[in-house]
Amino acid sequence: MEPTTAAKPQFSPAAQAEIKRLLTHYPDDRRKSALLPVLHIAQAEFGGWVSPEVQDLVAEVLDLKPIEVYEVSTFYTMFNLKPVGKHVIEICRTGPCMLRGSDELTAQLERLTGAKVGGNSPDGNFTLKEVECLAACGFAPVVQVREQYYESLDTPEAVDAMLRELRGMVHRPILPWEENGLPTSLQNN
C-alpha cells in the first residue's frame, strides 16, 4: 500500500483507457492535442472541477509543462476552477434566450436553489453559472447541466420538473466511457 499522505489524484482505469483511446486520434508527437478532451474527463472524474493538482496530473499524463495546462484551462469557460455543487446549472444569458425570459429564469433559479449566479447553494446541491449562447436559441430559455440540455424553461412547472429530476439523482451518473467497461481493443493491453 502507498502511504496515504498527500493524496495525489489518479485517473480510474476506465478513464485511463479512454485517454489511451483518445491519444490514438492524434499523431504521436502531438499528444498536446488531447488536452481539451482529457480535461473534460478529469473534470467529470474529480467532482466537476479541475483543481491545480488535477491539472498537474493532466500535464503529467500528456507530457506537458503544468503552465501549458493552466493557460488552456483558464481560457475555456467550461472548466470549473473552484469546487462546485453536485449539479452545475449553466444558464444561457445571450440575446435569443434573454428575449424569451432568461433573466426571469435566472432569478427563479436563484430563489429555488438558494445559490447566487457564480456561487453554490448552501446545501451543496447546486452551482449556478451564467454562460453565453448554447446553440439552442429556438428552444429558449435553456440551461445545461453536465451533458444534458433542458430547453423551453419558460414556465414555473418546467423549472420545477427539472429541479425535481436533479434533486432525485442520488448517484453520480455513469460516465460514457464507463458504460460498457473497457473498449475491446484495449482489454488486453
Add this chain to the structure above:
Amino acid sequence: MGRKLLTEHVNVEGIETFKVYRQHGGYRAVEKALKMMPEEVVEEVKKSGLRGRGGAGFPTGMKWSFLAKPEGVPRYLVCNADESEPGTFKDRYLMSKLPHLLIEGMIAGSYALGARTSYIYIRGELLYVLRILEKAIAEAYANGFLGENIQGSGYSLDLHVHPGGGAYICGEETALLESLEGKRGNPRNKPPFPAVQGLYARPTVVNNVESIAAVVPILNLGGDEYAKIGVGKSTGTKLFSACGHLNKPGIYELELGVPVEEFIYSDEYCGGIWKGRELKAVVAGGSSVPILPKELILKTAAGENRLMTYESLSDGGFVTGTMLGSGGFIAMDETTCIVKNTWNFSRFYHHESCGQCSPCREGTGWLEKVLHRLEHGHGSMHDIDLIVSVAKQIEGNTICPLGEAAAWPVAAAVRHFRDEFEWHVTHPKEATAPGAAYRGNLVLA
C-alpha cells in the same frame, strides 16, 4: 413547400442508425465519389455554387481548390462544428438527428481533398452530440465506410471527433486549429492561410457542418442540378435557425429565395410574431450581422421584397441591408428594448474576445461598459457617438473577424434606432422602468 435535401428523412424512426440511414439512400454519395477522381468531386462542388454555410459565404469548391498539395505531406479536412453564433442552432440539430449525413459528407470531402485523417471539432457544450457522432462513426467503421480500403476502393480514412472547451472564438478557423492542437483559442495571423499551413502546419481545409453535409446531395444530384435550386448565386437549400419572438421557432430548410415576409408570417414556417404582437426588428444572420427594423427587413430600400438569399439580404450594403450570415434568424417584437439587446450582444463579444490584439481586447469591454450605462439610464448623448466611434476603431483593425462581429451590431443599432438610444438619455426613468420599451412617440406622448 420547397425541396428538402438535407432534412428530408429527419423524422424517420431510427435515422440516426447506420442501417436506417442506409435504407434511405445513405452513403450513396460516398459510393459515387469513390468511383470518381478526387478532382472530379471538387469540380462537382464547384459547379454546385455551394457557399460556406458557417457565415462568411465563401464558395466551398473554390476553398477546396486552394488547398496546397505538396508531395508526401499529409493534409486534413476539419469540420467546424463549434456552432456558437447567437441565434444559430442548425448544426447541433443536424448532427444530433442525422449524424451519418455529416459523416458521409466528411468521407466524400476527405476523399476529394486527399485527407487520410479528418476531424470534427465540436463545441465542448455539445458533448452529448459528440457521443452520438462517435457511435455513428463506429458504425461506419464496422460497415466498411471508414478505416482501411473503404468499400474496396483503396482509399483509407480515419475520422475523429474532438471537443472544444467553451469558447466562441474557436469558430474562427485558425483559432479552431490552435484549439485542436491543445492550445488557447487564439486566432493566428494570416498569411499563412490554413490551405497552406493549417493543422500541425500542414495544408488544411476547415468547413462548416452544413457545408460538408451539403456535399452529399450535391454528389447525389450532380453539381449542375443542385445549382438550379435557389436564386442566382444563392444556390441550393439552407438551414435557417428561427428564434426570438416567433410563434414557431425552430429549424427550417429552405430553397434559397423564399421571401422574408413569407418566412416570418406563413404558417408553413415561423407562423408570425408571438402573442399577436407587431414585429419590431430582425437580426437575420446571427448576432454579428446588422440589425434591421421591420420595414427594411421585409422590403429593400428600393421597395422590393427581400428574399432569403445572400444577395437580397445584403442589398443596400450596411446602410439599409444586412447579411445572410449563418442563417441565425432572430425576430424581436414591439416590446423589445434595442438598447438592452445591443448591450447584451456587446457583453457576449466582450466575454468571448480572446484578448490577443489590443483593439478587440480593450474595445469590446469599452463598448459593453458604455452600453451598460446607456441601458441603465446613466448615459449621455455623447456616449451614443462614442460607441459608434469605438466600434469604428475596432472594425478592420483586428487579427480576426471577431472585431467586426463586435462592431457591426453596435453601429447598426445606432444607425437604425438612434431615437431609442436618445430616449434612454432623455428619459432615464421611463427607460429603466421594468418592461419598458420605446415605441416612438407613443411613449413620449
Add this chain to the structure above:
Amino acid sequence: MAKITFDGIEVEVPDGTTILNAARQIGGSVVPPAMCYYTPLKGSGGKCRACLVKVAAGSAKDPRPMPKLVASCITPVQDGMVVENTTNQQVLDVRKGIVEMLLINHPLDCPVCDQAGECDLQNFAFEHGVSTTRYEEERRTFEKIDIGPYIQLHMTRCILCYRCVYTANQVTDNRVHGVLGRGDAAEIGTYIENSLDNDFIGNVIDVCPVGALTDKTWRFKSRVWFTKPVNAHRDCSHEKCSGKVTLWYKGKDVLRVTARKDEYGEVKEWICNECRFERKETADWILEGPAHIDRSSVISANHYELPVLNAQIIADLPESTVRELEQNPPLKLGGFNG
C-alpha cells in the same frame, strides 16, 4: 530580392523580409512603431496593431491594394509592393485609436513607474496619441506580485504583448509563466504561486515594453534619466550568456545591469541572471565606453548638455545664487539672447 516603395522611398530587401524590417532599413521617422513584435523572438508580433500600414499596391504582379490595413511586423514584402505609413491619414488615425485602446486600462502612473523614460508605451503615446481621454469607466487593476527573488510583476501595466512568454519559452529551459484567462481579463501569471527561477529569466525584464516586469534590485533606486549608460563586458562562465551588457551608473555606483538594446529597443544577445543581478561592481567588468543613446530620448537629456536657465530669471536671482551657479552649475545660465 524584392524592391518596395515605402512612404515614397525605394528600398531593396531579401525575399521574405517583413514590411517593418524593410522600413527599418530605411530608418528614421518613417519606421512604424512596434509594441509587441521583437525580432529575436520567434512568433512574436501581430498583436498590438501599432504597426498597421496601408498596402497601396500588393506587388508588381498583382498591384491591387490590400483591403484592410496590415500588421507590418508580420507581413512579408512582395516585389513591387507600395506601402504607406506616415503618408497615409487613415494609418495615422487608426494608430491614434490604438494608442487610446492601449491606454484605457493602463494606469497613468508614469511618475512612480521605474520604466518611465524608457517605456515604449510612453514614447508611443507621446508620438501618436492625444492628450485627453474619452474613457470614463473604471480601469482594470491587479495586485503587484513578486515572481521570484529578482522580478516584480505589476500586471496592471501589462499590454499583453506576449514577449516575456516567448522569451521564457525560447531563452530559458523551463517556462513556468504564461497568459492565463482570456479577453481583457487575461493576465500574465504562474496560476499557482510559483517563482520565475531560471538562469536566464532576467531577460523578461528587458523585453517588457512597459513597466509590468521590473528589476527588484533597481526598483525606486533612481530615475533612468539620472543614470549614465556605459557598455561593458566580462568573460561569463555561462555558456549561453553573451556577457555583453550596459551598466547604468549614478556617480560611481552601478545601479543596474541590462542587456544591450539596439535602436529599436531589441536585445540581440541575452545575458544571464548572474551578470544582471549579482555583478554590480565596476571591477567585475571591462568597460567599453558610453552606450549610444538617441538624442530624442529623455535619458540623454541630463548627460550631454546642461539645461539652460532662462535669462530673465537670472536677473531676479540674488547675487550669491548666481555666483554659486557659475561655480557649480547644475543648470547652465542663459545669455540675454539665448
